[in-house]
Amino acid sequence: xxxxxxxxxxxVSKKFPNVIALDNVDFSLIKGEIHALLGxxxxxxxxxxxxxxxxxxxxxxTIYINGKKVNxxxxxxxxxxxxxxxxxxxxxVDSLTVLENIALSYEKKPIIDYNEIEKKIKEISERYNFYVxxxxxxxxxSVGEQQKVEIIKALCGDVDVLILDEPTSxxxxxxxxxxxxxxxxxxxxxxxxxxxxxxxxxAISISDRITVLRKGKVVGVVKPSEVTKSxxxxxxxxxxxxxxxxxxxxxxxxxxxxxxxxxxxxVFNDRGLVAVNGASFVLYPGExxxxxxxxxxxxxxxAEALIGARRVSHGKIKILGINTTNKKTRDIIxxxxxxxxxxxxxxxxxxxxxxxxxxxxxxxxxxxxxxKLTVNxxxxxxxxxxxxxxxxIVTPNLQTPAKFLSGGNLQKLLIARSAVKEPKLxxxxxxxxxxxxxxxxxxxxxxxxxxxxxxxxxxxxxxxEEIIKLSDKIIVLKEGKITGNFxxxxxxxxxxxxxxxxxxx
Amino acid sequence: xxxxxxxxxQISKYEIIAVRIASIVLALLSIGLLFIVSxxxxxxxxxxxxxxxxxxxxGISEVIVKSIPIGLCSxxxxxxxxxxxxxxxxxxxxxxxxxxATWVALFSNFPQVLILPSMFLAGxxxxxxxxTVPAFLKSKYNVNxxxxxLMMNYISLNLLDYLLSGPWxxxxxxxxxxxxxxxxxxRLPSIxxxxxxxxxxxxxxxxxxxxxxxxxxxxxxxxxxxxGDNLEAARISGIDTFKNSLxxxxxxxxxxxxxxVGEAAGIQYRxxxxxxxxxxxxxxxxxxxxxxxxxxxxxxxxxxxxxxVGGNIAKVSLGLSYGLINVFNxxxxxxxxxxxxxxxxxxxxxxx
Ligand SMILES: Nc1ncnc2c1ncn2[C@@H]1O[C@H](COP(=O)(O)OP(=O)(O)OP(=O)(O)O)[C@@H](O)[C@H]1O
Ligand SMILES: [Mg+2]
Numbered sequence: 001x002x003x004x005x006x007x008x009x010x011x012v013s014k015k016f017p018n019v020i021a022l023d024n025v026d027f028s029l030i031k032g033e034i035h036a037l038l039g040x041x042x043x044x045x046x047x048x049x050x051x052x053x054x055x056x057x058x059x060x061x062t063i064y065i066n067g068k069k070v071n072x073x074x075x076x077x078x079x080x081x082x083x084x085x086x087x088x089x090x091x092x093v094d095s096l097t098v099l100e101n102i103a104l105s106y107e108k109k110p111i112i113d114y115n116e117i118e119k120k121i122k123e124i125s126e127r128y129n130f131y132v133x134x135x136x137x138x139x140x141x142s143v144g145e146q147q148k149v150e151i152i153k154a155l156c157g158d159v160d161v162l163i164l165d166e167p168t169s170x171x172x173x174x175x176x177x178x179x180x181x182x183x184x185x186x187x188x189x190x191x192x193x194x195x196x197x198x199x200x201x202x203a204i205s206i207s208d209r210i211t212v213l214r215k216g217k218v219v220g221v222v223k224p225s226e227v228t229k230s231x232x233x234x235x236x237x238x239x240x241x242x243x244x245x246x247x248x249x250x251x252x253x254x255x256x257x258x259x260x261x262x263x264x265x266x267v268f269n270d271r272g273l274v275a276v277n278g279a280s281f282v283l284y285p286g287e288x289x290x291x292x293x294x295x296x297x298x299x300x301x302x303a304e305a306l307i308g309a310r311r312v313s314h315g316k317i318k319i320l321g322i323n324t325t326n327k328k329t330r331d332i333i334x335x336x337x338x339x340x341x342x343x344x345x346x347x348x349x350x351x352x353x354x355x356x357x358x359x360x361x362x363x364x365x366x367x368x369x370x371x372k373l374t375v376n377x378x379x380x381x382x383x384x385x386x387x388x389x390x391x392x393i394v395t396p397n398l399q400t401p402a403k404f405l406s407g408g409n410l411q412k413l414l415i416a417r418s419a420v421k422e423p424k425l426x427x428x429x430x431x432x433x434x435x436x437x438x439x440x441x442x443x444x445x446x447x448x449x450x451x452x453x454x455x456x457x458x459x460x461x462x463x464x465e466e467i468i469k470l471s472d473k474i475i476v477l478k479e480g481k482i483t484g485n486f487x488x489x490x491x492x493x494x495x496x497x498x499x500x501x502x503x504x505x
Numbered sequence: 506x507x508x509x510x511x512x513x514x515q516i517s518k519y520e521i522i523a524v525r526i527a528s529i530v531l532a533l534l535s536i537g538l539l540f541i542v543s544x545x546x547x548x549x550x551x552x553x554x555x556x557x558x559x560x561x562x563x564g565i566s567e568v569i570v571k572s573i574p575i576g577l578c579s580x581x582x583x584x585x586x587x588x589x590x591x592x593x594x595x596x597x598x599x600x601x602x603x604x605x606a607t608w609v610a611l612f613s614n615f616p617q618v619l620i621l622p623s624m625f626l627a628g629x630x631x632x633x634x635x636x637t638v639p640a641f642l643k644s645k646y647n648v649n650x651x652x653x654x655l656m657m658n659y660i661s662l663n664l665l666d667y668l669l670s671g672p673w674x675x676x677x678x679x680x681x682x683x684x685x686x687x688x689x690x691x692r693l694p695s696i697x698x699x700x701x702x703x704x705x706x707x708x709x710x711x712x713x714x715x716x717x718x719x720x721x722x723x724x725x726x727x728x729x730x731x732x733g734d735n736l737e738a739a740r741i742s743g744i745d746t747f748k749n750s751l752x753x754x755x756x757x758x759x760x761x762x763x764x765x766v767g768e769a770a771g772i773q774y775r776x777x778x779x780x781x782x783x784x785x786x787x788x789x790x791x792x793x794x795x796x797x798x799x800x801x802x803x804x805x806x807x808x809x810x811x812x813x814v815g816g817n818i819a820k821v822s823l824g825l826s827y828g829l830i831n832v833f834n835x836x837x838x839x840x841x842x843x844x845x846x847x848x849x850x851x852x853x854x855x856x857x
Binding site: 309329330339351352353357361362364370377 | 722723724725726727730731734735737738739740741742743744745
């Protein structure tokens with residue numbers, strides 16, 4: 001029996017200035033299936049889904065729901081057709097509570113019936129084992145919890161089709177498991193799910209079918225049982241990717257002068273609570289220090305203290321032998337420190353400014369392309385063009401506002417930005433979140449290359465495999481304390497255990 | 506039936522232009538209704554106003570005259586707004602500029618050739634000092650600059666009242682709250698037959714291009730654009746956001762101060778209570794319409810000043826009250842500003 005698709009998108013095309021984002025794409029979704037959508041950064045995954053959700057108008061093509069041609073011109077239309085979407089970049093209001101955020105997108109009457117919405121949230125939470133406190137404010141939640149809020153928000157609209165745009169790039173392994181359980185439960189109830197991811201294992205393990213996009217074209221629709229990971233890579237990138245990590249065996253560098261010395265550091269977070277609680281470590285040039293731990297355990301505060309963007313309330317930081325405790329960010333950056341922050345939209349990107357200006361943000365002081373007061377945009381042009389080539393950034397041109405770049409390309413932009421100067425110390429948070437396999441390899445290779453040039457790297461990541469693969473030393477951060485310390489080879493299980501250790505107070 | 510606003514995802518250039526034109530047409534139609542209610546033939550009224558503003562050298566020259574203070578204030582505001590520093594106090598800063606310049610003109614004993622340059626300098630400093638207070642409170646104690654700049658407007662107005670009713674009141678002016686006329690060497694020359702005090706006009710044009718240069722070519726320009734777009738990212742990249750918001754606020758105050766010098770030394774030749782009929786407030790509009798781009802802002806200033814002049818002409822030749830004129834100008838601006846918002850949305854009517 002041939003199942004008739006619930007949703008069919010036929011010959012959908014979408015052009016943006018200078019890019020063809022989608023070129024005659026066909027896509028179908030069957031009732032009760034989980035359908036993974038794969039493709040390189042900038043392949044057009046988000047664009048295709050935004051069209052289905054009524055946020056973008058296709059240049060051509062038709063959408064059928066249950067065999068009937070429909071015209072979806074706004075998210076409101078999409079919701080009327082029972083389609084919900086969780087976006088790659090969250091769209092929650094920070095200062096409002098979970099409840100208020102959800103009310104904001106659903107309540108149509110002028111007087112909001114909070115009790116009713118709360119009941120709804122509770123019902124959904126119970127049905128899918130998905131709990132968040134409706135009364136907490138968004139800014140108090142971790143990224144993973146915010147992701148849950150977005151999903152609950154989408155489900156509150158009684159959807160039959162749920163689109164998830166890279167839901168797992170911000171989740172911890174445990175949270176991913178939880179999410180998958182919920183998705184399975186939804187599938188059982190006959191809901192259909194479109195799931196965008198860069199993690200091939202996930203796609204293979206949870207989906208019923210996989211559609212692969214490359215440069216705006218469908219390369220194939222496959223069943224996970226019929227393909228291997230490397231088949232998928234080949235479909236996505238058009239060639240095989242062999243990640244060439246030759247991390248030399250760890251050699252103690254301890255006769256050298258230390259690059260970073262952190263002693264007994266205490267730092268508070270935005271809420272005024274202790275975020276880093278007495279951390280000490282030393283980093284030598286040419287080392288990669290992995291900081292493992294679940295996001296929200298003091299990583300951001302530690303990194304910001306290191307670059308002088310957050311007050312150190314106790315303890316000491318020395319970089320290159322110079323005391324940099326509570327020094328100005330500008331002066332610390334001048335010592336040769338590059339920082340790639342964890343939340344690129346909030347802390348990294350200038351959305352309305354051009355690609356060039358974004359690349360210049362941390363580099364306009366460089367005498368190669370500036371004078372005392374002025375910036376020489378002209379001489380930066382070639383540097384920018386080279387970066388775009390080196391880091392494979394997909395952008396129509398250098399003048400394009402950053403907000404028009406795909407998620408992965410924004411991440412590449414941040415990494416490219418930190419490569420302009422020859423840094424001595426790189427502090428990087430979740431460098432490969434949201435990147436496709438090819439680009440992950442590219443970034444990893446870049447980090448190793450930097451390390452070989454004797455650059456010291458502090459690699460903060462939730463991705464344990466990444467940390468283990470790259471680091472010479474690993475510390476584990478839990479509730480602001482160092483709960484694990486590994487030198488040389490470390491086992492994934494040991495590190496994972498340290499990540500979940502109870503912190504004694 | 507329900508009428509709904511929906512966020513527009515994409516906007517084409519033509520749609521933007523169409524919305525703008527439609528908003529002006531709608532504004533003129535609604536004002537037409539007001540004319541009819543007041544017993545005036547709207548076609549006659551519009552033809553009088555249009556020929557008054559654009560059909561005579563006087564009209565055109567007056568548009569330029571008023572665009573000088575509006576443009577100067579607007580230019581400074583564009584700089585501040587680019588960094589998302591919300592200065593609402595141009596009017597007070599303009600008044601302080603005029604006060605400082607008046608002191609130089611009437612009470613300093615500077616050599617005559619130095620008087621005019623000193624007046625500009627003093628006016629710049631006057632506006633700048635006035636803006637420093639809110640700027641300092643904002644960067645040091647995070648006090649909302651909107652409130653403080655607004656309050657400072659009232660303080661400057663009271664200071665002006667005090668000076669004009671006492672210490673600075675002129676000798677030969679009976680009891681009017683005005684100062685003596687400035688001596689000849691403290692007056693700005695005008696283009697003959699008009700009130701266009703061209704030194705200030707030239708200054709305005711030079712400053713427009715200077716600020717364009719600052720925004721697009723300097724480190725400082727990049728820094729304030731970054732601050733305005735993502736303050737958190739700017740801070741983490743090592744930009745001194747405190748210092749920069751202080752600077753943009755002070756410069757925008759200084760430019761408003763210069764506008765005050767122009768009014769005192771180029772138009773009134775003395776300090777009067779009504780030295781600014783709200784130029785500092787009106788200047789907020791061209792800054793927004795022009796998207797903080799100095800050259801576009803300059804053009805938008807001309808437009809806003811044409812509204813001012815059109816209003817004056819309507820008052821004189823149609824015998825309308827000043828209040829009604831303000832209503833007309835308000836209507837046009839409300840339509841324009843709401844179109845700014847509507848461009849991002851579309852109206853949808855659902856028949857149910
Ligand atoms: N509003 C826009 N204006 C101009 N170009 C755009 C716009 N939105 C997307 N693009 C371009 O369209 C292409 C596809 O983008 P899309 O966001 O769909 O990629 P993606 O597959 O979701 O990538 P990622 O995995 O990095 O999120 C990219 O080259 C992007 O730069
Ligand atoms: Mg995407």
